[in-house]
Amino acid sequence: MWTDSAAGRRATRRAYELGRLRSSAWKAALVAALIACFGVAVSGSSVLLVAPITALAWWFAFWRGDVFLRGAVHGLLGGAVTSLLPMSLLRPCCAPGAAKLAAGVTCCTMPGACLGAGALVGLLLAIAVPFGRAAWWRTAAGVSVGVASVAVLKCATLFAGEAFGLVGGLLAGVAIAAAAKALALHRLTA
Numbered sequence: 791m792w793t794d795s796a797a798g799r800r801a802t803r804r805a806y807e808l809g810r811l812r813s814s815a816w817k818a819a820l821v822a823a824l825i826a827c828f829g830v831a832v833s834g835s836s837v838l839l840v841a842p843i844t845a846l847a848w849w850f851a852f853w854r855g856d857v858f859l860r861g862a863v864h865g866l867l868g869g870a871v872t873s874l875l876p877m878s879l880l881r882p883c884c885a886p887g888a889a890k891l892a893a894g895v896t897c898c899t900m901p902g903a904c905l906g907a908g909a910l911v912g913l914l915l916a917i918a919v920p921f922g923r924a925a926w927w928r929t930a931a932g933v934s935v936g937v938a939s940v941a942v943l944k945c946a947t948l949f950a951g952e953a954f955g956l957v958g959g960l961l962a963g964v965a966i967a968a969a970a971k972a973l974a975l976h977r978l979t980a
Contacts, residue, residue, distance in 0.1 A: 814852035821848045822939075825866075829943035832873050837943040847939035851932060861929035865936020865964075868915035872941045872960065875907055908956040912937065912963020917971070926975070930968035934961050 822845035829837035851862035915933060937960045 810853055810855075811849075814849050817852045818845055818849035821852075821866075825940055825943065828870065829873065829940075833943060840942050843942050844939045847935050851935055851939075854928075854932070857925040857929045858932035858935075861932025861934075862936035862939075863932075864915065865933040865938075866940060867936075868911055868933070868960075869937045869940025871915075872908065872911050872937065872956070873943060875911075906959060908941070908959025908961075909963040909966075910959075912960040912965075913967045915960075915964060915967075917967050926968060926972045930964055933968070934964050937961070937964065 822841060825844050825848075826838060826841040829841070848862070851859050915937065938957055941957055941960055
């Protein structure tokens with residue numbers, strides 16, 4: 791009798807999770823389509839190559855829900871700010887308009903500038919996001935997914951080192967600020 795009950799619970803849980811995955815799929819597709827339209831308007835059609843990454847990130851965020859999804863929505867706003875960063879900030883040694891150079895024309899790459907810009911946006915974003923006492927890490931993870939889902943669109947126009955610098959800076963900024971907020975909250979409640 792006990793195994794029948796355990797099997798029934800497993801079947802119920804499996805059906806519940808599959809239902810959540812199905813309901814998350816259409817929501818993620820809608821958000822990813824809106825983000826892709828924003829990305830095309832800001833950075834050009836090359837962002838469509840990485841749009842599936844955005845869709846997967848949002849599918850996961852909607853499936854997890856709760857504070858993770860709330861963090862991802864806050865991250866979406868921070869990612870939009872990242873997408874609006876001018877290329878002259880991310881590549882300060884290039885002439886204005888050099889971001890759209892023809893193939894074969896050299897321009898410097900500045901992963902450090904991308905890392906710094908990403909870290910600054912990540913820090914500011916994580917400072918502004920409310921963290922619950924028990925779920926701060928899930929909120930921070932959601933923020934990271936939300937930021938990365940939009941920042942990856944900006945990275946489609948960057949060189950690989952710059953893209954890794956930008957996303958790495960964003961994630962590091964969120965992680966540092968989230969850990970600092972959690973530590974401060976722990977000290978206040980202890």
